[in-house]
Structures are given as C-alpha cells and as structure tokens.
Amino acid sequence: MSNITRWNPISEFDDLMNRYNRMFGLVRNEREGKDLFSRSDWAPAVDIKETADAFTVEAELPGMNKDDVKVTVHDGVLTIQGERKSEEETKDKxxxxxxRFYGSFMRRFTLPDNVDENSVKANFKDGMLTLTLQKAEPKEPKAIEVEVQ
Structure with missing residues (x-):
C-alpha cells in the first residue's frame, strides 16, 4: 500500500528560506522567518458542495473550538480564519x-453571483465547521434606455 502525501511547494520554499536566513544570521528565531512571507502557517482541508438551494462549505478544524474561528463575507469573498495553538512543553511533559499543524490560517473563497451573502449560517461540531450559503434569485439584467440627441 502506498501513502499519498500532499506536496506544498510554498512550504518547501519557506523552509529553504528559513535555513538560508539562519545560516547567515539574518533571522533570530523561527517566528521571524515565517513573517517574511506573511502567509498562513497551515490550511485546513475544505469541501465545497452544491445543491439546488444552497452551497455548503465544510472545513476540518480538529482540536479547535468555535471561539478560535472567525468567518466573514465581504464583497463576494468568504473568509475563514483562525488559530490552533500548539501545546507547550512543561516540567512533567x-x-x-x-x-499536527499549529498556528494561524486563512482560507478565502470567491462566491458565485447567485449567493445571498446575508444568508450565511455557521455550525461548529466535533472539529467540523459547516457553512451554509443560500442561493439568491439570479439578478435580471437592467436595460437602460439611451436617448439620442
């Protein structure tokens, strides 16, 4: 049986840059290296489904609770962002x-024109964020009469 691993070229490039910067003393710690690219530390897996009435977005967020996640819709873009905090070493552990991946994440999705942005409903249960976006009636093209002078 073979294992399939998702290749992330940005992550490899980020790792290479961190090594380069540490080698030449350009970065004092790991966190500063990650800030060079101002990207997410990880990205949760997302499934997007469509029915006749709505779109459903399901994001896997194991080990997180609803207070760690923020969902916004603005100008036709759905944004899911949050942070999964890592466990720290202690004297007895x-x-x-x-x-597992830790740190901040942000996923953005451009919504189709037929989505009612005011209808977004969110549900969070057992580490799964489920968003339901109702479809809107298609917008009719508006005819504008041009007056010739």
Missing amino acids: KLHRIE
Whole structure:
C-alpha cells in the first residue's frame, strides 16, 4: 500500500528560506522567518458542495473550538480564519514528535453571483465547521434606455 502525501511547494520554499536566513544570521528565531512571507502557517482541508438551494462549505478544524474561528463575507469573498495553538512543553511533559499543524490560517473563497451573502449560517461540531450559503434569485439584467440627441 502506498501513502499519498500532499506536496506544498510554498512550504518547501519557506523552509529553504528559513535555513538560508539562519545560516547567515539574518533571522533570530523561527517566528521571524515565517513573517517574511506573511502567509498562513497551515490550511485546513475544505469541501465545497452544491445543491439546488444552497452551497455548503465544510472545513476540518480538529482540536479547535468555535471561539478560535472567525468567518466573514465581504464583497463576494468568504473568509475563514483562525488559530490552533500548539501545546507547550512543561516540567512533567516532554514533546517527542509533533506532526499536527499549529498556528494561524486563512482560507478565502470567491462566491458565485447567485449567493445571498446575508444568508450565511455557521455550525461548529466535533472539529467540523459547516457553512451554509443560500442561493439568491439570479439578478435580471437592467436595460437602460439611451436617448439620442
């Protein structure tokens, strides 16, 4: 059985730049290196589905609660953003392996013209954010009469 790994070229480039900057002493710590590109630390997986009446956006956010996530709709763009905080080492607990992603994230989606931006409903349960966006009636083209002088 083979494992499929999602390749992220931006992440590889970011890692290469961090190594380069550390090698030449340009960056004092890991966090400063990440700020050079001002991008998200990770991106949650998202499924987008369509029915006759609505669009549904489902985002996997394990280990997070609803207070860690912000959803906005502005000028036809749906934005999901938040932060998953990492666990810190303590005297009685030492971390040996970290494979989960932590830090801030932001996902943006351009909405189709037939979405009612005022109808967005959000539900958060068991680490799954579900957004429902109702479809709007298609806008009729408006005819403008041109007067010839």
